Amino acid sequence: MTHEVTDNRQNDSTLASSAFEHQMFKESTATRTSETEMDIRDRLTIKGGHVEGQEQVFTEGAMSLLELLCKQFASQVPQLLSNRVKKQALIDAGELPNFLPQTRAIRDGDWQIRGIPQDLTDRRVEITGPVERKMIINALNANVKVFMADFEDSLAPSWNKVVEGQINLRDAVRGEIEYTSPETGKHYRLNDSPAVLICRVRGLHLLEKHVEFDASSIPASLFDFALYFYNNYRQLLTKGSGPYFYLPKLESHEEARWWAKVFAFVEDRFCLQPGTIKCTCLIETLPAVFEMEEILYELRSNIVALNCGRWDYIFSYIKTLKNHPDRILPDRQAVTMDKSFLSAYSRLLVKTCHKRGALAMGGMAAFIPAKESEMNREVLEKVRRDKELEARNGHDGTWVAHPGLADTAMGIFNEYIGEDHVNQLHITRDVDAPIHARDLLLPCEGERSEAGMRVNIRIALQYIESWINGNGCVPIYGLMEDAATAEISRTSIWQWIKHEQKLSNGALVTNVLFKEMLVEELANVKLEVGAERFTHGSFTQAAVLLEKITTSDELVDFLTLPGYEMLTGQFG
Template identity: 50%
Template sequence: MVAGVQIHTAVAPKAQSEILTDGALEFLAALHRTFESTRKSLLDAREDAQRRFDSGVPLQFPPETAHVRAEPSWHCVPPAPGLEDRRVEITGPTDRKMVINALNSGAKTFMADFEDSSAPTFANLINGQVNLRDAIRRNIDFESGGKSYKLSKNPAVLIVRPRGWHLDEPRITVDNTPLSGSLFDFALYFYHNAHDLIKSGSGPYFYLPKMEHYLEARLWNDVFLFSQSYLGIAHNTIRATVLIETLPAAFQMEEILFELRNHSSGLNCGRWDYIFSFIKKRRADRSAVLPDRKDVTMTVGFMDAYVRLLIQTCHKRKVAAMGGMSAQIPIKDDPKANEVAMAKVRADKLREVLAGHDGTWIAHPLINEIAGPVFNAHMLGPNQYHVRREEVRVAAADLLNTTVPGQITEAGVRENVSTSLAYTAAWIGGNGCIPLNYLMEDAATAEITRVQLWQWVKYGARMDSGQPVTVEFVDKLVAELAPGVRKLTPGVKEEHVNVAVEYLKGQIRKQWPSEFLTSDLMPYLALADGVPAKWQKAAL
């Protein structure tokens, strides 16, 4: 029993109870009591900023931090052990088989994900912590389906992505207030593993998602300083890579690095969430309507500007500029289609390395056979910090450029409806990462489908046929496609599909789209975990 801490769901079996120890809960409570008020104020600031954007105030580089951007002398700390060469990073959820296969994939690092590729059921969260703890101690071997899984002698370096600042963790409260999902994921991993990671020659390394302001990075830095002191670990041991995956963050890259400069290991182009944020933050701007998702590539104006600025910024401050995820996955039953898909992956990775990126993301071990050779051929050292890109000049208008070749097609609308329904139903059922049409879909890609449908309906966008995208048209597609969702995502229950249907139909009718589907739908997971109604927020 820890004073002020309540767990509102069952904790079993024994391995899970070993994660939620009194010491770990005391650490969680200390973090919550120290930083929760700041987190809440920063989330309120996001809402204030959105109201300004809606009123027509344009995004810009913050004038109050011009001195940070102009000062050439500051740099981030050198790479920590194991992070000097990150040419291929594999990402995925924290289930036991995935953890072993990812660590054995041949990639340099593995980002174990509690965020967009994981549905945060309590079992997923706690079992994920168990799996990472066991992997660090090399006790993760197991058998499944007559096959043995065990770690190789030289596994990938482990990096963990906690959930974003916006998500609460309703299964645990401190002083009658739900925990931050970010602090829950971070704290349990750090508390149980930091000392062992350091002893092994590595360290506690993190990916930080969904930030919208440099003050949110400052909050993370304060959390790191507090946590290192709490466990008696030297300051600046933690390393964090920030995903630049919101439109406001793209205007504050240097400031974010500056706030984390003693703990920073770079920035990452979180391309899918970035597209989602681009639409959401400019929701009141009719000129920001985008075409089919497939046409919003990394070479269109606003995406290219964002990439060039990120690489220049990182190398100016001597940290890694990580590339993003290609959505394609291997197609085993169609060699010709697989050849086309893998050619797209190869072209994407070639674009990244030639632009100056220091590494890239993959979602499947077989993609390493493509990404690895591309980076090996063109990045002869451990990184490309020397590629300064000093010729790059990116203005605010470049980051807001909505000139995107392409059209809205019925096929694109149908794909968005199908993907939104399938992913939402799978997420409610506890699965946060699903293959659909030979693409790996996670919360970020599903969010694009949701807000695009909202945007097209909101502004009466017309398809290439001339027909407008209306509520009635989307409703018709929902009714047509919903019965096939369970075939697309085996294991999904009919009740989950029904929730997905009502959620999407509700979203396209709203004045403004919800901030995050994961926030909206979290009450369903909390309900399934037996959390009392008073700790659940209303969904839909």
């Protein structure tokens, strides 16, 4: 079985010109509205309040595209999510994830992805962060190749922040984004050569409750995608880049196929060459690691890379194997990338991507620089060891959460990639022993300590409190925490309670023990943040939510789901 997929894209300037001319022709000759468009007219409703500047992104064209996408694709999302539930039920009943026998022909086939645009061939360091104005400017100006602007894990998606994020990205693409700090008066603007911009949309499991199609909330992923694409694709193509996306939390190649259909539909509608839209998929769920080649295959016209979303992956390992008492993880701090199951995951991703001509991106360094010099040296040493491991494995680039880590990461990948290459696609790992399902499922040894449990509680408390107040990216104890790391903190405790684990001091982890610690750690957090911050914050509400999701009989899939109800209650 042979699948030949060649890269027949024109060069960037020709592509931009062709795309722009096609669109101008299409719009100049569009003298009538089709019956299909008439059918969906007025079926899309904005329920959110007015956000200053929203007319810049809620244009007629953007809303028309969003309506069409909802009509064509929104109804398919519940079935994709139902398939996740069915697969999870089998694993809960005792099965273990494995490679799919029915797709072996794809894994054994001779095929390649379509190709990688010039401005995405070198991604040795990427920075990630929410779509806030100052963050966007600092990230695009950092010593990195790519900025991933995040509508997902590092953004608490209040209506204001989601809309303002689209406005901010529109301004950034046009080179018009500026910001003046109201506290210091410092002015921020883009440098002459900013990083390449990639937009991470929200996952398929999330809804945008402020927009309805046929009186039902729409998939948040379609909202994020449609607005970013429509408002920016012309400018991006004109300057030699393109509409680039990160796709989070995929669990199967069927979900990748759905995205491929979305991309093909939009490319056809806007007379763009197939493969103009490019994406990178995060392999951050345990089910997805067994379908990496199939995901690449389904998206082969549009995909350029896979990424090791390590923190979500650890969370997914716990969540997916929650009923398996022999797959229990230790303290979060002990679950590092040199552990067998995570090393196998990293090496398999590199081998799979490079076999198919795709880039293999490494994971997040969640550390943030310390103010004290000796402590900062320790932080940078931890980052250096982590990035050296990724570079040795053959990754083509990595993630950092703070501009202060960019130089360290860049230096390491410069050393490993060398002067003659811009990535490590030449590293095939063909001499490696095969990586089997059992290698990807091995639990790691380590201590389950009282100190580790208490730290988990404090981190989850502070993160949830910030999230429900509209901040999804929070520095806590020297790490930049986002939803993924908070998920590990609370699901670890849930898993220990369910399987009656003992801490290293002999204490049995129970609901009662957790509740006692929660009260004590809530008091400790009050001491840490101060009485005024605690009083004016939402720490009590966060504690109530944390208790509810940690002591529930069934594991809550994502803390952001009940958190979104609280967030939308506060921010409309």
